Amino acid sequence: MARYELVKRSVALITLTNPPVNALSSPVRHAIAKSMERALSDPKVTAVVICGENGRFCGGADIREFAGPLRGPPLIPVLDAIEAGRKPVVAAIEGVALGGGFELALVCHYRIAHSKARLGLPEVTLGILPAAGGSQRLPRLIGIPAALELITTGRHISAQEALKLGIVDQVTDQNACEMAVEFALKSVGKPLSSRRVSMLTTPCPPDLDALLEAATMQVKKKARGVMAPLACIQAVRAAATMPFSKGMKRESELMTTLFNSGQAQAFQYCFFAQRTAGKWTLPSGAQWNNSKPREIRSAAVIGLGTMGRGIVVSLARVGISVIAVESEKKLLENGRQMVIGMLERDAKRRGVSASLNLLKFTLSLQDLKDVDLVIEAVFEDMALKKRVFQELSKVCRPTTLLCTNTSGLDVDALAGVTNRPHLVAGMHFFSPAHVMKLLEVVCGPRSSSETIATAMSLGKKMGKVSVAVGNCPGFVGNRMLKPYLDQATFLLEEGATPEQIDKALEDFGFAMGVFRMSDLAGLDVGWRVRKESGLTGPDVDSKNPPRRRQGHRYCPIPDMVCEQGRFGQKTGRGWYMYDKPGDTNAKPDPLIQNLLETYRSRYGIQPRNISDQEIIERCLFVLANEGFRILEDGMAARPEDIDVIYLFGYAFPRHRGGPMFYVSMVGLERVLERLEHYHQAHPDVPHLEPSALLKKLVACGSPPVQKWREYIKTMHSHL
Ligand code: CAA
Numbered sequence: 001m002a003r004y005e006l007v008k009r010s011v012a013l014i015t016l017t018n019p020p021v022n023a024l025s026s027p028v029r030h031a032i033a034k035s036m037e038r039a040l041s042d043p044k045v046t047a048v049v050i051c052g053e054n055g056r057f058c059g060g061a062d063i064r065e066f067a068g069p070l071r072g073p074p075l076i077p078v079l080d081a082i083e084a085g086r087k088p089v090v091a092a093i094e095g096v097a098l099g100g101g102f103e104l105a106l107v108c109h110y111r112i113a114h115s116k117a118r119l120g121l122p123e124v125t126l127g128i129l130p131a132a133g134g135s136q137r138l139p140r141l142i143g144i145p146a147a148l149e150l151i152t153t154g155r156h157i158s159a160q161e162a163l164k165l166g167i168v169d170q171v172t173d174q175n176a177c178e179m180a181v182e183f184a185l186k187s188v189g190k191p192l193s194s195r196r197v198s199m200l201t202t203p204c205p206p207d208l209d210a211l212l213e214a215a216t217m218q219v220k221k222k223a224r225g226v227m228a229p230l231a232c233i234q235a236v237r238a239a240a241t242m243p244f245s246k247g248m249k250r251e252s253e254l255m256t257t258l259f260n261s262g263q264a265q266a267f268q269y270c271f272f273a274q275r276t277a278g279k280w281t282l283p284s285g286a287q288w289n290n291s292k293p294r295e296i297r298s299a300a301v302i303g304l305g306t307m308g309r310g311i312v313v314s315l316a317r318v319g320i321s322v323i324a325v326e327s328e329k330k331l332l333e334n335g336r337q338m339v340i341g342m343l344e345r346d347a348k349r350r351g352v353s354a355s356l357n358l359l360k361f362t363l364s365l366q367d368l369k370d371v372d373l374v375i376e377a378v379f380e381d382m383a384l385k386k387r388v389f390q391e392l393s394k395v396c397r398p399t400t401l402l403c404t405n406t407s408g409l410d411v412d413a414l415a416g417v418t419n420r421p422h423l424v425a426g427m428h429f430f431s432p433a434h435v436m437k438l439l440e441v442v443c444g445p446r447s448s449s450e451t452i453a454t455a456m457s458l459g460k461k462m463g464k465v466s467v468a469v470g471n472c473p474g475f476v477g478n479r480m481l482k483p484y485l486d487q488a489t490f491l492l493e494e495g496a497t498p499e500q501i502d503k504a505l506e507d508f509g510f511a512m513g514v515f516r517m518s519d520l521a522g523l524d525v526g527w528r529v530r531k532e533s534g535l536t537g538p539d540v541d542s543k544n545p546p547r548r549r550q551g552h553r554y555c556p557i558p559d560m561v562c563e564q565g566r567f568g569q570k571t572g573r574g575w576y577m578y579d580k581p582g583d584t585n586a587k588p589d590p591l592i593q594n595l596l597e598t599y600r601s602r603y604g605i606q607p608r609n610i611s612d613q614e615i616i617e618r619c620l621f622v623l624a625n626e627g628f629r630i631l632e633d634g635m636a637a638r639p640e641d642i643d644v645i646y647l648f649g650y651a652f653p654r655h656r657g658g659p660m661f662y663v664s665m666v667g668l669e670r671v672l673e674r675l676e677h678y679h680q681a682h683p684d685v686p687h688l689e690p691s692a693l694l695k696k697l698v699a700c701g702s703p704p705v706q707k708w709r710e711y712i713k714t715m716h717s718h719l
């Protein structure tokens with residue numbers, strides 16, 4: 001867990017050896033403590049260097065250990081002993097020094113970093129704070145404003161920035177470990193007291209209160225309802241106003257509060273869920289670690305609308321050459337200008353040059369003969385998409401992968417019109433495609449393992465969090481969204497307002513409630529889908545639209561809003577009103593209030609007071625209920641995949657862990673009881689009927705979310 005060697009006859013080199021990230025597990029902490037004791041007591045040793053194996057200093061505490069009771073030596077005394085020792089200790093930082101790893105570096109008397117190393121205190125992203133002295137030492141070393149920013153955001157910084165801030169003493173392009181040994185030899189005999197960060201006085205700005213107040217306002221706005229950043233600010237205040245030992249006590253109290261909150265568990269669940277999501281398996285047994293992806297050097301994107309443009313940018317900025325296709329000259333020219341503008345802005349932001357030479361624009365599918373992969377992003381129209389796929393099948397070489405960005409159509413039906421159904425899959429991006437991190441990779445029943453491996457790996461290359469999903473209407477994310485949106489509109493019928501529903505959801509932690517979000521996305525999108533699925537259209541009596549369609553309860557209010565040309569922000573009117581089209585400041589609209597009142601009286605609905613609790617339960621329990629059905633149907637492999645889709649595709653609040661984790665924290669028994677209650681009250685809403693899997697899990701004693709897979713295994717998988 002830590003290798004001990006004597007180098008240059010007098011330097012003890014302690015190498016952490018806990019792959020893959022040299023996390024500070026209990027055996028590692030034990031090994032560091034023992035190695036330091038040995039180094040400090042050996043008269044031959046004049047200095048110490050601490051480094052990590054495989055070019056990685058240390059990724060911090062072993063997060064897996066957080067779930068159980070503390071075993072082995074606690075970290076703080078191990079770190080204090082290093083700082084207090086009478087021999088100089090140099091940290092040789094390669095790869096990463098994060099969290100506890102950074103705190104380990106902070107107790108060393110000197111820090112040498114490789115130029116490619118990254119440092120940071122990402123604890124806040126795990127729902128906790130740097131509680132091994134990081135919140136007390138960093139402000140002493142670099143001052144309050146810089147420390148506050150790093151600790152409350154969890155941002156990783158480069159070695160160069162760390163040097164500028166005064167965190168590291170030297171940056172090198174050479175072997176950091178060798179440089180640290182040389183540095184250690186030169187440090188022997190020099191006084192250490194000024195190198196012990198805990199002994200420094202925090203440089204305290206005169207406007208401390210105002211600074212902390214501004215930081216508090218900022219984090220409250222950015223991370224609604226999240227406790228960790230606020231605790232980080234309090235810890236930094238302690239570093240500014242208390243002696244080190246008292247500050248450490250405060251740090252520890254704050255950590256205990258955070259640790260006992262459900263939020264820390266949710267954040268840590270998200271960390272592992274994100275990493276689990278990439279590990280896909282198909283019914284054939286092919287999976288992430290036994291299937292080889294193809295290398296994609298060239299791609300084509302068909303359709304340069306909202307989605308196509310972002311997809312082109314996502315591909316080009318990772319060095320893939322792209323041929324972009326449109327149907328008309330004017331649209332092609334417009335698309336070209338948009339894509340170039342987006343790429344240039346993106347490159348400017350990243351401080352690189354825009355890869356415009358990788359782009360080609362055309363009106364002809366004939367130009368796609370030689371590309372490795374095509375992503376189709378034309379209108380959501382099955383007949384049109386089939387024509388495009390038939391044409392691609394003729395034009396592209398037989399090995400070209402054909403993918404569709406459909407938001408919910410049958411991927412296998414498209415595969416069926418090609419001469420290579422095994423090379424067809426869905427690559428479902430989220431809008432805006434160059435910004436949103438989620439990619440649903442839709443596995444059709446005939447998609448080959450190589451096709452899925454390639455789509456997943458291409459997603460990763462583009463910086464996306466890719467999740468494999470089955471081929472069912474709406475796949476995972478949009479399939480779940482429908483019952484959630486339905487509940488929101490049913491609540492409107494029953495007496496709630498868009499503002500009230502949005503506020504309840506925003507207080508829950510969403511950055512935007514469902515109506516505000518719909519206004520942003522455009523209400524016409526859903527209207528078109530409802531028309532195409534036959535739920536609404538010219539045959540419907542627009543004066544008295546029926547409230548039951550296709551055998552179930554239906555709320556016609558969203559259609560009525562669209563019929564008035566209210567498509568959301570882009571038209572300046574939607575569920576809210578805006579000062580002008582394109583404006584983002586949503587204001588309650590008396591016309592909507594009026595529409596709701598007239599609607600209710602027309603249908604004889606007596607409006608009732610609806611509590612925030614009912615809003616949350618009906619919207620979110622129904623969301624998770626559909627998630628359970630998706631697991632039953634084998635359209636998602638595990639609850640973690642569903643949660644990752646909601647975290648990255650639908651901005652589900654991270655401190656709630658995702659819809660499936662959230663209901664597991666509420667208690668499955670209670671969720672079942674509430675769904676039964678609501679279903680009894682609304683028997684014409686099948687989505688409120690508790691799913692078989694939810695009932696099964698409750699009958700089995702409500703196991704934790706990480707164990708649900710064992711109960712799903714026996715069911716049929718489409719992945
Ligand atoms: N503890 C336990 N496991 C960890 C870990 C950690 N700190 N960091 C990474 N891992 C695991 C991952 O789960 C993953 O496991 P699987 O292979 O089984 O999926 C494996 O290590 C590799 O991780 P990544 O896929 O993330 O590898 P990467 O190369 O893309 O990224 C990394 C490496 C930047 C270090 C990234 O893993 C990371 O950000 N890790 C977390 C760092 C962190 O938050 N540290 C603070 C911990 S809290 C703390 O330290 C508080 C304290 O002092 C008490």
Ligand code: NAI
Pocket residue numbers: 302303304305306307308325326327328331376377378379380381384388405406407408428429430431
């Ligand atoms: P859009 O209407 O903005 O763009 C579609 C583009 O395709 C238009 O520019 C059109 O001219 C072009 N086009 C149509 N037929 C063509 C053809 N034969 N050859 C070349 N170009 C052609 O549509 P949007 O929103 O970009 O959607 C595209 C696809 O992505 C749809 O399947 C949609 O369901 C899906 N999608 C949309 C999301 C969104 O939020 N808008 C999110 C995820 C998926």
